[in-house]
Amino acid sequence: MDLRFLLLEIGHGVATVTIHRPDKGNALAPEVLEELTEVFEGLGRMAEVNVAVLTGGEKFFSAGFDLNFIRTLEKVSNEAFTALFHRAYRAIMFCPQPVIAAVGGPAIAGGFDLSLMCDIRYASQRAKFGQREIALSLTPIMDPLWRVIGLGRAMEVALTGRIYDAAEALAMGYVSKVFPTGELLENVGQIARQMASYDRQCLAETKRLGQTIVNHDLDGAMKLQEWLFRGYIGSEDNHQRVDALLASLKK
Template identity: 70%
Template sequence: MQAKYLKLDITSNVATVTLYRPDKANSLSPEVLVEIESLFGELSNRDDVHVIVLTGGERYFSAGFDLDEIRKLEKVSNENYTALFHRTYRSIMFCSQPVICAVGGAAIAGGFDLTMMCDIRYASERAKFGQREIALSLTPIMDPLWRIIGLGRAKEVALTGRIYDAREAEIMGYVSKVFPEGELLSSVNKIACEMARFDRGCLKESKQLANMILDQGLDEAMRMQEWLFRTYIGSDDNHRRIDDLRALMSKRS
């Protein structure tokens, strides 16, 4: 696809998707949302992509909703715009590959929601996070937020509309790690490339499993995990990777 507001790089089975609307701090206009939905739909079906990194670069992530666009809406005619947002969210959350979010700057309101749809979140020291919908008389997205940080903390984030710095986000478990300013993208790319060496199917099914088990009873979840494990153990790729690991350990000893 030809995108105006996204940049795409595919290297070593890692697709890096960069939001690119710097004059608007990467705010999410309908055109940006359409491009994200379309690109993630395409990437989801690419066998040469094992991991996806979503970022806005070292300076930005996304300031959120394009307020000029929202101001044009009427309550009786907002269905298409609302549906577009949620299709875009779903295109990230249910993308086949693991999606890593690299947050270099402010991730606010709709921008925060995009980070929520990713599987892993890393941030630079200059990153900021805030679910500001309540300040705009809009209802926030609580799920999957509560699954990530717990219901009590999710209520705080949603109902106060407070802006959190990167360290606070790390402490609450929303961000996995904070990197020094200017080192985010190189650090995340290293992690993504290590992940991309793993079997694509195993990555895909492990992500699906993580999304499914929250809605299962413990016994059912354990049975599902046993069945999935059984489909991989003893496979040719499993044997090859064991041999590779043994060879590596032998060199180190």
């Protein structure tokens, strides 16, 4: 891929996608969104990738919309850009592989939304989060936010436009863990490589299960989970992993 605003590194089953527009705080211009869409739509075809990490590095995640470009839009001519934004969102959310957000700095407005599209979020102590659309007379992404932190808290985030620090984001359940400044990417890399060592198809099925389970009643959810479990238990890979675990317990 010919990338100008992203860095793509693949190794040990992990694709690390870094937004690289540091002079603009990794702001989301159309060209950045086009590259994000291209990369994440392409990852599903990469058999060597089991897990993806989306980051902006240790200093930034993304300051959000490129406001200079947003200012040029008119209501009668905004369709192409809004479609591009949501195509990029969907490319991340529906990427077959699990996607981890490693948030090293501000994730604001559109940058917050990018982190929201990921399956797991980790942050550094200097990270900040804010769904600032309301302050710009824009409507927010409420779903899947309410699925992650609950409807009441999602309403607060969306309606106040507050900026939250990493500790607050952890307390509300938006991020899973906060790492010391400068140590985010090393720690997330270790987590991603461990995840990538698991069965590729099982990872993908588990991600899809997490996305669909909220749409089932309890009985339907239990039946779906039983059906999926039966598809994996007793498989050759399952046997090999059980044998390896039993052998390690004998040491």
